[in-house]
Amino acid sequence: MTDPATDLATETFIAHRNLLFTVAYEMLGSAADAEDVLQETWLRWVKADLELVRDQRAYLVRITTRQALNRLRTMQRRREAYVGQWLPEPLLTAPDVAEDIELAESMSMAMLLVLETLSPTERAVFVLREVFDVGYDEIAEAVDKTPAAVRQIAHRARKHVDARRPRATASASVTRAAVESFRRAIESGNPQELLDVLAPEIVLLSDGGGVKRAALRPIVGADKVVRFYLGGSAKAGVAIACEHTVLNGSPALAVHLDGELDGVMALHVEDTRITGLYYVRNPEKLTRLESATPLTLR
Missing domain, CATH: 1.10.1740 (Rna Polymerase Sigma Factor; Chain: A)
Incomplete structure (x- = not known):
């Protein structure tokens, strides 16, 4: 029984x-x-x-x-x-995550990287309070602090995040258009098309985990990003194909080289241009792409 x-x-x-x-x-x-x-x-x-x-x-x-x-x-x-840049493990997400603006923003690669700059306790307090709207008394029990201390930690963490969080993401339709323009430019190998969709101050982070080739440091600037992508693929002589997908609640691309999945790319769009590219190539982080991961704030 x-x-x-x-x-x-x-x-x-x-x-x-x-x-x-x-x-x-x-x-x-x-x-x-x-x-x-x-x-x-x-x-x-x-x-x-x-x-x-x-x-x-x-x-x-x-x-x-x-x-x-x-x-x-x-x-x-x-x-x-860790070898090189560390990026969060991307999740394939269902459409309802993208429709929940608060959840999608909190799950985005850009925001998760901001949270990485907090101490463990600050991150726990910020996530519980700002994302899940948990009360201070309840958070205090979870992190073994007094409610007064939790309020101070929450205030400090909020200021820290606000100073570093990316500006408001473009609307869903503008983001999809920018992602599609980027996809076409990558597949065509046209440097001018790439420059047209990238913001001048764009930052590229790539994560190979020491297993696959990736930039060890952030690449800043549209010209450098174009050289990194087109130079590498041209030298390798491989065919690039990008497939639309949704990662962490936002439009993204699955990148295939000669028909094999090479990695996934999350993008951050402001106005009409891409300001952030997050390219995950580490095979250990590409295991949650077969089926959507159910997520909720409630």
């Missing part, structure tokens, strides 16, 4: 799983680590006495936050040894 308490714990965990994954991913920028955090959360949740838990959702978020904080501190040491 099955244990009724275990059945109830399982049902509750499944009901909130998408939320818990979203919390963990927002804190870590890694789907693989977020899944590990959920496994650790489940092991602690199934041992809890549910009769003593007043708010099961809050309790689960608290466990997830604590486990994600532990994982984040460990990941910081790993990232110090």
Whole structure:
């Protein structure tokens, strides 16, 4: 016979799983680590006495936050040894994520990279407060701080993020048009077409993880970005094909070289031009592209 308490714990965990994954991913920028955090959360949740838990959702978020904080501190040491630029692990997302403007913005590559500049506790507080609208008392329990301390941390983190977050993204239709123009320019190999769609101050970050070729430092400026892309592909003599996709709630491209997936490219568009390119080539980060990952703020 099955244990009724275990059945109830399982049902509750499944009901909130998408939320818990979203919390963990927002804190870590890694789907693989977020899944590990959920496994650790489940092991602690199934041992809890549910009769003593007043708010099961809050309790689960608290466990997830604590486990994600532990994982984040460990990941910081790993990232110090990472070869080249580190980019978040991209997620294939469903259309409903793109329709939720708040969720899409918080999940974007640009925003996740801003969150990387926060300390682990600042990131946890910012994510819970600004993204998931969790109360200060509840956050205090999750991060083992007083509510007053959490308010101060939230204020400091908000100022830090506001000073670094990208300007407002262009509308969905303008973004799609810019992505399509970029796709055509990449496939045609026409440098002027590329220059027309790239902002002069564009920044390119590429992540090969030491496995695939990537720029070790950011490439800044439209001319340099064009040389990086067209020079590399021309020397290699490969055929480039780009396929439209949606990553982290935003239009993106899957890049194929000679018919094989080479990586995925997230883009940030302001006005009508691309100001940010995030090219993930590390094969270990291309495992969540077969099916959409369900995400939610609630």
